[in-house]
Every structure is written in structure tokens, then in C-alpha cells.
Amino acid sequence: MLIRIKGGRVVDPTAGRDAVGDVDIENGRVVAASERTPDRTIDASGCVVMAGGVEVHSHIAGGNVVLSRLLLPDLYVSEAAPEGHPFAHAGGSAAWIGANYARMGYTTAVEPAMPPSNALATQLELADIPLLDRGALAVMGNDDHLLSLLREGEGRNAVRDLVALNVATSRGLGVKCINAGGASAFKDGMLRLSLDDEIPVYGLSTRRIMGALLDAVEEIGVPHPLHVHCNNLGLPGADESFVATLDAAEGRRIHFAHAQFYAYGVADPENPATGGFRSAAERIIRAMETNPNATFDVGQVVFGQTVTISLDILRQFAGRKGAKPKKWILNAGDAEGGGVVPFLYRPKGPTSSLQWAIGLELMLLSGDPERTILTTDHPNGGPFTEYPRIIHWLMDKEERDREIATLPKIVGERSSLPGLEREYTLSEIAKLTRSGPAKLLGLDDRGHLRPGARADVAVYRDSKDRTAMFSRARLVLKDGQTIVEDGEVVDWRAGHSLSLSVESDKAMARRSDAYLKDRFGAGLDSFAVPDEAFPMGDVFEDVACRA
Amino acid sequence: MAAWVKGQEVGLDAAVSAAAALLSSARAPIVAGLNAELSAVRAAFRLAAETGASVDTLGSEGTYAELGALSRGGAMTTTPAETIGRADTVLAVGAAARSAPLIDALRASRPSRGVAAGAERTLLTLDTAGDPAVAVATLRAYAKGHLAGEHPSADIARALFAARFGVILYDPAELGEFGIEMLQALGRDLNESTRVFTLSLGSGSQDRAVVPLSAWTTGQAPRVGFGRGLPEHDPWRFDAARLAASGEADAALWLASLPCERPGWLGRLRTVALLGEGAAAPDVAEIVIAVAVPGEGVGGTLWDEGRAAIAYRPAAGTSALPAAAGVIEAIRRGLASKEAA
Numbered sequence: 001m002l003i004r005i006k007g008g009r010v011v012d013p014t015a016g017r018d019a020v021g022d023v024d025i026e027n028g029r030v031v032a033a034s035e036r037t038p039d040r041t042i043d044a045s046g047c048v049v050m051a052g053g054v055e056v057h058s059h060i061a062g063g064n065v066v067l068s069r070l071l072l073p074d075l076y077v078s079e080a081a082p083e084g085h086p087f088a089h090a091g092g093s094a095a096w097i098g099a100n101y102a103r104m105g106y107t108t109a110v111e112p113a114m115p116p117s118n119a120l121a122t123q124l125e126l127a128d129i130p131l132l133d134r135g136a137l138a139v140m141g142n143d144d145h146l147l148s149l150l151r152e153g154e155g156r157n158a159v160r161d162l163v164a165l166n167v168a169t170s171r172g173l174g175v176k177c178i179n180a181g182g183a184s185a186f187k188d189g190m191l192r193l194s195l196d197d198e199i200p201v202y203g204l205s206t207r208r209i210m211g212a213l214l215d216a217v218e219e220i221g222v223p224h225p226l227h228v229h230c231n232n233l234g235l236p237g238a239d240e241s242f243v244a245t246l247d248a249a250e251g252r253r254i255h256f257a258h259a260q261f262y263a264y265g266v267a268d269p270e271n272p273a274t275g276g277f278r279s280a281a282e283r284i285i286r287a288m289e290t291n292p293n294a295t296f297d298v299g300q301v302v303f304g305q306t307v308t309i310s311l312d313i314l315r316q317f318a319g320r321k322g323a324k325p326k327k328w329i330l331n332a333g334d335a336e337g338g339g340v341v342p343f344l345y346r347p348k349g350p351t352s353s354l355q356w357a358i359g360l361e362l363m364l365l366s367g368d369p370e371r372t373i374l375t376t377d378h379p380n381g382g383p384f385t386e387y388p389r390i391i392h393w394l395m396d397k398e399e400r401d402r403e404i405a406t407l408p409k410i411v412g413e414r415s416s417l418p419g420l421e422r423e424y425t426l427s428e429i430a431k432l433t434r435s436g437p438a439k440l441l442g443l444d445d446r447g448h449l450r451p452g453a454r455a456d457v458a459v460y461r462d463s464k465d466r467t468a469m470f471s472r473a474r475l476v477l478k479d480g481q482t483i484v485e486d487g488e489v490v491d492w493r494a495g496h497s498l499s500l501s502v503e504s505d506k507a508m509a510r511r512s513d514a515y516l517k518d519r520f521g522a523g524l525d526s527f528a529v530p531d532e533a534f535p536m537g538d539v540f541e542d543v544a545c546r547a
Numbered sequence: 548m549a550a551w552v553k554g555q556e557v558g559l560d561a562a563v564s565a566a567a568a569l570l571s572s573a574r575a576p577i578v579a580g581l582n583a584e585l586s587a588v589r590a591a592f593r594l595a596a597e598t599g600a601s602v603d604t605l606g607s608e609g610t611y612a613e614l615g616a617l618s619r620g621g622a623m624t625t626t627p628a629e630t631i632g633r634a635d636t637v638l639a640v641g642a643a644a645r646s647a648p649l650i651d652a653l654r655a656s657r658p659s660r661g662v663a664a665g666a667e668r669t670l671l672t673l674d675t676a677g678d679p680a681v682a683v684a685t686l687r688a689y690a691k692g693h694l695a696g697e698h699p700s701a702d703i704a705r706a707l708f709a710a711r712f713g714v715i716l717y718d719p720a721e722l723g724e725f726g727i728e729m730l731q732a733l734g735r736d737l738n739e740s741t742r743v744f745t746l747s748l749g750s751g752s753q754d755r756a757v758v759p760l761s762a763w764t765t766g767q768a769p770r771v772g773f774g775r776g777l778p779e780h781d782p783w784r785f786d787a788a789r790l791a792a793s794g795e796a797d798a799a800l801w802l803a804s805l806p807c808e809r810p811g812w813l814g815r816l817r818t819v820a821l822l823g824e825g826a827a828a829p830d831v832a833e834i835v836i837a838v839a840v841p842g843e844g845v846g847g848t849l850w851d852e853g854r855a856a857i858a859y860r861p862a863a864g865t866s867a868l869p870a871a872a873g874v875i876e877a878i879r880r881g882l883a884s885k886e887a888a
């Protein structure tokens with residue numbers, strides 16, 4: 001069946017396209033324009049047509065996400081179920097997540113923090129997110145097995161084989177390290193860690209662990225570069241950690257998670273710890289310009305109540321007393337652990353206002369929106385449902401000024417945001433939310449509308465009110481099937497979980513099996529994510545390694 | 548094949564139809580037990596949503612004490628493997644913790660990872676005879692310096708502060724909600740100067756797998772009710788035993804593909820019971836359907852107490868009986884077709 005989306009303003013920066021035209025779809029793919037008469041025509045006049053949105057960093061599944069629901073049962077509001085899905089209006093549920101992304105025109109989302117020790121639960125939860133393709137990054141960098149191997153100086157091949165085995169066993173899409181060595185150091189009594197600090201017992205540093213993972217990811221050919229959560233998140237002077245980590249990558253591909261939380265320069269050099277912070281957005285952007293190997297996602301802050309969810313237990317422990325409401329969960333888990341700390345970004349508060357400004361600054365200063373991807377690090381900076389409003393601020397200087405006018409003066413004193421005139425174009429928004437994240441994940445079948453692309457398409461009614469426009473897509477297609485009409489889900493189909501097909505070394509599998517049996521009383525089988533565990537069937541879709 | 552309606556053996560299809568009819572006609576059904584593989588629990592939540600049922604799980608006493616304390620004050624936790632691998636000091640609170648199998652493993656080993664590796668392990672016990680919350684509160688008072696002088700709790704407090712990686716082991720059912728809250732407060736106090744985490748013992752049933760599934764499915768922990776068309780969390784209102792005893796519930800689905808004790812109301816309330824091979828008998832409930840036991844006759848995702856995680860357990864053998872998830876799905880489809888007719 002040939003479907004033609006006709007007469008919309010088609011925005012696809014990867015093809016240099018931003019003009020009124022058609023998009024033809026057949027068998028779930030975009031096809032080249034032809035003279036054939038379509039079987040179905042979708043009138044898109046007055047609309048903007050883009051590829052489906054792609055999310056690279058959003059905490060949508062896993063043990064800590066589950067704990068956040070138990071800690072804060074009332075964070076999201078539940079409403080009566082809509083037709084067709086019993087749980088889609090259950091606030092914060094997997095179905096609610098899928099529905100809310102789809103309504104905004106997003107069709108792919110990646111959970112960035114899957115501990116291999118809890119992979120099956122994370123993957124089962126992801127598989128219950130309807131409508132979207134989804135994936136998860138396997139977290140490494142604190143596990144005793146890896147650290148012991150590095151301590152013994154076993155060399156690159158052993159590290160590569162262990163990383164490959166973990167990705168294969170957990171069925172991840174990529175690899176992430178979170179304050180590498182930090183959880184291990186925390187359990188051994190440390191409360192702060194920088195790039196070259198010695199990690200107790202192992203004699204290693206974050207630099208060495210991360211360097212080994214950077215190499216392993218390249219050697220395996222993981223399409224997504226190593227996804228890095230640096231040391232010292234959120235502290236004044238965190239910009240130093242960001243830049244030092246970027247230098248430590250030494251030209252290797254690297255992705256930085258939620259850069260906004262590191263764009264904090266020391267405000268008062270005399271009192272670095274207590275003098276607060278000022279924006280280091282310009283410094284971060286300059287560093288990015290000289291390092292084309294690097295990408296980041298923003299981690300934009302929005303005002304209001306949220307909950308922070310992170311495997312960075314060192315950081316969550318340090319931040320626990322800022323919890324609002326005053327309760328938190330910290331889990332010294334197997335390898336990573338992590339923490340769930342409720343947080344209120346106080347509307348008009350000086351700190352949260354500055355954080356809000358810095359995120360926007362990072363995007364507005366960026367010369368390459370494909371490498372500075374829009375996220376809120378959901379829910380850490382705020383919920384992903386705020387994307388339309390953030391897009392509005394990026395595209396509309398007046399809208400931004402209206403918001404700035406309500407905020408304290410510190411926004412102008414410690415960031416350059418009020419002076420920035422730039423307004424994002426639709427094409428740049430497409431880079432920030434489509435082509436950039438798809439390229440970053442190495443998924444060349446999405447994020448664009450060229451022939452051969454997966455027919456994940458979002459159609460928005462063009463409007464000066466960008467918040468309204470991007471909140472409720474007029475139409476969303478997933479694999480060529482209509483899933484959303486006028487901002488409401490009309491077909492509760494399931495997408496796939498994207499997992500990297502990677503060979504694992506048999507000798508390393510035997511060795512890991514023995515290690516795990518000794519430590520957990522259960523071998524590699526116990527950590528597996530077998531198809532048989534998924535009652536819904538047809539869950540996984542393979543993604544190939546880089547040649 | 549083994550299925551019975553009112554004591555008479557029937558085919559599976561007939562039992563499923565009867566179950567669908569029974570649940571469709573109910574005004575306020577309950578779905579309980581959930582002592583089963585996760586695929587069956589998942590199906591049971593869907594069935595509950597469609598019938599407006601309330602959902603409760605076995606093992607709930609400890610689970611709800613834990614969840615209540617968690618949502619009020621949070622927690623600092625660790626895992627069995629980290630306890631064995633890292634803890635140089637372990638405090639067992641109460642009788643159940645003192646006799647837990649984990650204690651034997653801890654006694655037989657030394658920490659092997661982290662700064663305490665190779666050190667002698669100190670094992671302590673807190674006697675909670677009487678009110679456990681009071682015993683924990685007393686310990687906390689010594690830890691905070693509000694009480695002073697010679698007392699076993701004073702020694703325990705000193706030992707915990709001296710720990711490099713301390714773990715406090717407890718049974719949530721024994722300690723109760725206030726005891727757990729007090730214990731977590733003690734954990735927070737200790738972490739002002741050292742690293743001490745808590746570890747709670749499981750109930751032996753599947754509630755620890757049910758809780759996360761409930762959370763991602765409904766956004767809420769159990770007990771959950773669907774009577775008003777949206778999931779509502781309320782441990783008191785949706786207590787299956789209470790609903791059965793008060794007569795508020797008029798029908799039930801009891802799911803237990805794993806062996807466990809059966810509640811007294813099975814024979815009194817109009818119930819569809821899905822029971823594992825060996826536990827199924829004609830007169831246990833109005834409708835009884837025997838199902839394969841996960842890990843034995845069929846593969847299934849189950850809570851692994853030693854790993855403190857869910858894991859897939861393949862079938863050790865074969866079974867002629869159906870898997871529970873498929874039976875529940877068939878009952879659910881029966882509801883739908885009934886509505887359409």
C-alpha cells in the first residue's frame with residue numbers, strides 16, 4: 001500500500017529539505033517520489049512533516065525508575081483508562097511513557113542506565129512501553145570483575161571481551177559509564193572523586209577505566225559511542241571535569257550525558273566550594289568545537305517538582321540532604337547501585353533559574369545542533385513532556401524574554417542567555433531531536449525521511465505557538481502505521497527493543513560464568529535475557545555492529 | 548489435563564469459559580495470590596484492569612510494611628552479594644534475621660571485596676522480643692547519644708559506627724512498618740560518618756517480583772484497585788483477605804502456580820483457582836484449573852532471593868498442563884467476546 005503525505009512542509013536537514021512537498025511510504029519505509037497513484041493520501045497542507053523524534057537519554061525503565069514510583073506514588077496523575085489500553089493513563093507507567101512520547105511525535109527512546117545485574121527486569125519493563133522502539137545502554141565501570149581485570153593489567157582484549165559479553169548478555173544497544181569507579185570508591189568510604197583520583201583497592205582512576213571502555217567500544221564496533229556520565233556532576237567547577245574528560249578521550253568518539261549539569265564554572269575563585277556557580281556554557285561549547293569526536297545531550301532543567309534518578313551513588317549521596325520532600329533511597333547495589341532523590345526546581349529560585357538558563361544557552365550557542373541533543377535527562381532535569389515548551393523557547397526569542405522577565409537577575413549576571421538573539425529554525429529543531437540523536441545511536445534507518453528510512457513520521461500543525469504544535473502531533477506514523485491522530489493514540493501497537501548483535505568470546509563467557517557463580521551463587525544463565533521470558537513475543541530487533 | 552467446575556472434571560475450554568462467565572458477572576472481583584511466574588502475573592493485571600478487580604499479592608505482610616516505610620522516609624539498601632562480599636559488620640535484627648540462611652553464609656566467609664577484604668567479620672544480633680520498633684528505637688537512641696551507659700545496644704551502636712561496610716539485616720514482616728522506619732532513620736544517622744546499609748529478607752513468595760511489575764504497569768505498588776477505571780493504590784481498601792471477609796468481594800481469581808498456603812476464603816468466595824501441578828484438587832474452589840509449575844513444567848521469570856533480582860528459570864522437565872499466563876489470557880478473551888455479544 002502506497003501512502004502519500006501530501007503538501008506539508010517537509011523538514012529533513014539530512015537531505016537539505018525544507019519546503020512544501022510529499023513523503024511517500026510503502027511497506028513501512030519511506031520510498032522515492034513516484035507518479036503512482038497512492039492508496040491513501042494524507043493531506044498535510046498547513047503542517048510540518050518531520051521524521052519521528054529520537055530520544056537518547058531518558059530514564060524510562062529499570063530498578064531505580066521503579067523505586068521512584070514507590071518513593072513518590074503521587075508524582076504523576078492517573079486518569080481513567082482510554083479506549084484500547086488499560087494502563088496508558090496510569091501516571092508514570094510504561095504505557096503512559098510510550099503514549100506521551102508518541103503524542104509528541106517521538107518514535108524511539110533509549111534508557112541510558114541498565115545495570116547488567118538487573119537486565120532482565122529492565123528489558124521486561126522496556127518491552128511494556130508501547131508504540132516506541134526502545135533500547136537500553138549497559139552500564140559498566142564499577143563492577144569488581146572489570147576493575148579486577150584492569151588492576152591485573154590483563155590488557156585490551158580481555159576488557160573488550162568482557163564488555164562485549166555484558167552487552168550481549170543484557171541485550172543492550174550500547175555502553176555507558178557513570179562516574180566510572182565512583183560507586184566502588186563510595187562503598188569504600190570516598191565521598192568525592194575526580195578524573196585522576198585513586199580508587200581504593202584497585203589502584204585505578206576514572207581516566208583509566210573510562211579509557212579502557214572507550215577502546216573496548218571502538219574495538220567491538222558499537223555504533224553508539226561510549227556514553228559518559230562524568231565525575232562531579234552538579235558541583236561548581238564541574239566544567240573542569242567535563243573538559244578534562246573530553247581531553248582524556250584523546251580524540252576517541254565520546255558522548256556526554258546531560259552536559260548542563262557540568263556547565264557550572266566556579267563563581268568565586270576565592271571560595272570555590274561555597275561561592276556558587278556561573279555558566280560555563282561558552283567554555284563547554286568551545287571545547288566541543290575543537291573536539292568533533294564528541295557529542296552531548298543537554299539535560300535541560302524545567303521548573304517544578306521532580307525526582308532525580310541516577311546510578312551515580314556518590315553524587316546522590318552528596319545530594320541527599322537537598323531532597324524535597326525529605327526522603328530518599330540509596331542502594332549500594334551489585335556493581336552500581338544508585339539513588340533516587342526527589343527534587344524541586346523552585347520556580348523563580350536563583351539556582352534553578354540559572355540552571356534553566358544554562359541549558360538553553362548550551363543549545364543556543366551550539367554551532368552544530370546535531371551534536372548537542374535535546375534532553376531533560378528525564379526526570380532528572382524535569383519530565384520529557386516539557387520538550388515542546390523547550391522547543392518554543394529555542395525558536396522564539398520573545399517567548400524566552402517573557403520567561404526571563406519573571407526570573408531573578410542572576411540569570412543575566414551569571415549567564416549570557418538574555419543577550420542571545422538566536423532563534424532555532426525548524427530544520428535545526430529536527431537536528432536537535434531527530435537526525436542528531438539517530439546518528440548518535442548509529443541508527444541510520446531513522447531520524448530522516450530519505451528513501452529507505454523507516455516510516456516513523458510526525459506531522460504537526462504549523463503554529464506560532466510551538467508548545468501547542470509539538471505537544472500534540474496531528475499525525476504520527478510508526479513503521480508506516482498511524483499510531484496518533486490529533487494528539488491521541490489510535491493504535492496501541494508495540495515497537496521493538498533494539499539490541500546490538502555482538503559475538504561474545506567463549507573463553508570469556510566461561511570465565512565470567514565461574515566469576516558470577518562464585519559471587520552470586522548463580523552463573524551467566526541467571527543474568528540472561530532470553531526471548532522465552534517475554535510473553536508478548538517479537539520483542540527484539542537486532543542492530544548490527546559497525547564494520 | 549486437569550480442570551474442574553464445581554467438583555466435576557471438565558475440559559480446559561469449558562473451565563476457561565466458566566471462569567470468564569464467573570468473573571464477568573462479578574461486581575467486585577479480587578485477583579490475589581500472584582505467586583507465579585511474571586508472565587502470569589502480567590496477564591493477571593490485565594485481567595484485573597478489564598474486570599475492575601482489586602489486586603493483592605501473597606507475602607504482603609512484609610511487603611506492605613516495607614512499602615509504607617519506603618514511601619514515608621526512603622531507605623538505604625544493599626544486596627545479599629554485596630553483604631557477603633563487602634560487609635565487615637553485620638547486625639541481625641530480630642529472630643528471623645538471626646536464623647536466616649544468609650547468616651550461615653556470612654559466618655562461613657570473610658569479606659572478599661573492598662577495603663574490608665580479608666578482615667574478620669563481626670556478626671551482631673539485636674534482640675527484639677516485645678515491640679521490635681522499641682528495640683530499634685533504643686538502639687538508635689544509643690547511636691545518637693540520647694541514651695548513655697552500659698547496654699547491649701550501646702555496644703552494637705559502637706560496632707556499627709566502627710564498620711567500614713556495615714549491613715543491617717531484618718525481616719520486614721517481623722519488624723513492621725514503624726520498626727522499619729526507625730531502622731532506616733538509624734541507617735541515615737550512621738551514614739553521617741560511615742557506610743551502613745540495610746537488607747531485608749524476602750517472604751519466600753513472589754511479591755518482590757510483583758511489586759516492580761505492578762509499578763511499571765500501573766505506576767503504583769500493589770495493592771491496587773481498578774474498580775473506578777483507573778489504578779488506585781490503597782493497601783487497606785484492596786486487602787484481599789479483608790474484602791473476602793467483609794463480603795465486599797463477590798468473586799476471585801487465585802493465582803498460585805508455585806506451592807503456597809491457600810487462604811481460607813477460597814472455598815467460601817466464588818473463586819477461579821489456578822494452581823500448580825500437585826496443588827490442584829477438584830474441591831479447592833468453584834473452578835479449579837491446574838497449571839504447569841514454573842521452573843519445572845514450564846519456563847518462567849521468578850524472583851531469585853540470592854541474587855535479589857528476577858531471573859528466567861527454564862523448565863527442568865515437561866508438563867502436559869498449560870502455562871498460567873495462557874489460561875488467564877484465554878479467560879480475558881472470554882470476557883471480551885462476552886461483551887461483544
Ligand SMILES: [Zn+2]
Nearest residue numbers: 112257377380
Ligand atoms: Zn541520566
